[in-house]
Amino acid sequence: MNKTPQSERLNIIILGACNSGKSSLINMLADQSVSLVSDLAGTTTDPVRHAIELPHVGASILVDTAGFDDTSLLGKDRVDLTGKSLEQADLALLLIGEHEETESEWISKLKNKGIPFVKVANKCDIHRSYSADVHVDALHRKGRDSLIEAIIRAIPSDFTSRDLLGALVKKGDLVLLVMPQDKQAPKGRLILPQSQTIRALLDRGCTALTATPDNLENALSQLTSLPDLVITDSQVFDSVEQIIPKGVRLTSFSILMAAYKGDIDFFVKSAKKITELNGKSRILIAEACSHAPASEDIGRVKIPAMLKKRYGDGMKIEIVSGKDFPENLGVYDLIIHCGSCMFNRKMVMSRIEKAKEANVPMTNYGVAIAHLKGILDKVTY
Ligand SMILES: Nc1nc2c(ncn2[C@@H]2O[C@H](COP(=O)(O)OP(=O)(O)O)[C@@H](O)[C@H]2O)c(=O)[nH]1
Ligand SMILES: [Mg+2]
Structure with missing residues (x-):
């Protein structure tokens, strides 16, 4: 458990034509051969993720993609997968060269999604110099330092400045965490939201x-x-609220995570729409992971049971998991997303954008349960 969780790493997607040197660039950044380099077009099929430590940047994920001009039989599907990976990208490296038209299409996509990018001209040992932000020769690993500097300049400030606690604490605060260590807790360690919160408190001088x-x-x-x-586990919110002295601010780990990984104001506003549902409402429940018994229980059993108890069995509740997320969100009355411990903020925010575009309220498990239990008005966020 010494590794930074995937969702906390800077997610850098590498885009470029087949053979432009994407895999070589990754090997140069990683300073070792982690990605397969080959003259054959279409070597990289699905996006491949490499977790590395970048000097002066820290824990990162480099995402190697299929060439955006992949014309093989499966090419279109591969390029679609690249498009999906953009949803998690904090930053893009775009290898530029002879494919001006395709390049400008991808530049528009990146601009639309608000993803900062660095234009990289590779193979500067053999090619005429294209106009770009950095020039490198990935084969001979030349230009690594200037590429890393360009990456640092492009990192969105939102990425570096955000932490779990936001404006809730200041230096020197005393913060009490209520953390049940019951049978569901993993033996010998703390679950991620608890250890991340303690770490953030220490970093903030609390x-x-x-x-x-x-x-x-x-x-x-x-x-x-x-x-x-x-800060309490939401399972024991009610009893904790009874015990702590009046006037002491109270929040829950899931509310903290919701604020950190999404848009808490939108989540709260959307959760309040639960009151407007009826026996015919159609609900989408979206989970990030396909194999997590605990969250499955909340998303697949607990929340549907709470909703059906209120509005009857006639409700239509659909569950999707992993990267599947329906294109047509307009048919739903409400989306309830999992806490997204496996997703990064970027991914959750792009789903929120889609929900907003379709004019559908979207909340998450923790906020929905807080509302259903009547505690949403009592939490600080
Ligand atoms: N001369 C030269 N060759 C390079 C450079 N970068 C990559 N190559 C070569 O270009 C070919 C394709 O590289 P690769 O990294 O597999 O490209 P990808 O398909 O974009 O992942 C390989 O033969 C590499 O050795 C470079 O900077 N200079
Ligand atoms: Mg490759």
Whole structure:
């Protein structure tokens, strides 16, 4: 568990024509051969992800893609997959050269999606110099430093400045975390939202105090001043709210994650639309992972049961998982997305954009449950 989670890494997508040197560029950045280089067009089929540490950038994912001019039988499907990968991209490296028309199409796509990009002219050892942001010779690994500098300049400020706690805390705050370590908790370690929150609190110069729910009263009695904020697992929200002194701000890990990985105001506004549903409403439940028993339980069982209890069995509830996300969102009355621990913020935000375009409310598991349990008005976010 020494690795930075995938969803926290800078996601860099490499785009370019077949044989333009995308895989070579990745090997140059990784400073080792991680990607297959070949003269044959179409060597890279599906987008391939390489987790590496980039000097002065840190934990990154380099996404190698099929050439955008792939004309093989499967070419179109491959190029579509590249398009899908754009949804997770924080930044793009675009290898430019002889395919001006296709290149400008991709530039428009990137601009539309608000993805910053660096134009890279590769093979500068043999080609005339194209106009580009950086010139490299990936084969002989020349130009690595200037490429990394260009990447650093292009990193969106949103990526570096965001953390889980947003404006909720300031330096020196005392924050009490209520973390049940029940049977579902993995043996010998903390789950990701808990460890990420503790890390973020330490980075922000806060004091993090942790307690299980049954030890909460005892922990509070040992304090000489009230905590500035309490963050609890949402499962025990109600009892925690009863125990902590009035006036102490309270939030939950899932609300923090929702704010970090999405648009919390939109999620809250959308969750309130649950009240306007009826027995014929059509709901889309979207999960990021296909094999997570715990979240499956929430998305596949818990939330549908809570909704049907209110509005009857006539509701249409559809569940999609992984990267599948319907094109036509307009048919749904509400979208409820999982907490997205496997997705990066970029991916969630691009789904939110699609929901907004289709004029459909979209919330997430944590916020929806908070609303269904009547606690949404009591949380700080
Ligand atoms: N001369 C020269 N050849 C390169 C350079 N970068 C890549 N190549 C060669 O171009 C071919 C295609 O490279 P590759 O990285 O597989 O391209 P991809 O299809 O875009 O992934 C290989 O034969 C590489 O050795 C470069 O900067 N200079
Ligand atoms: Mg390749």
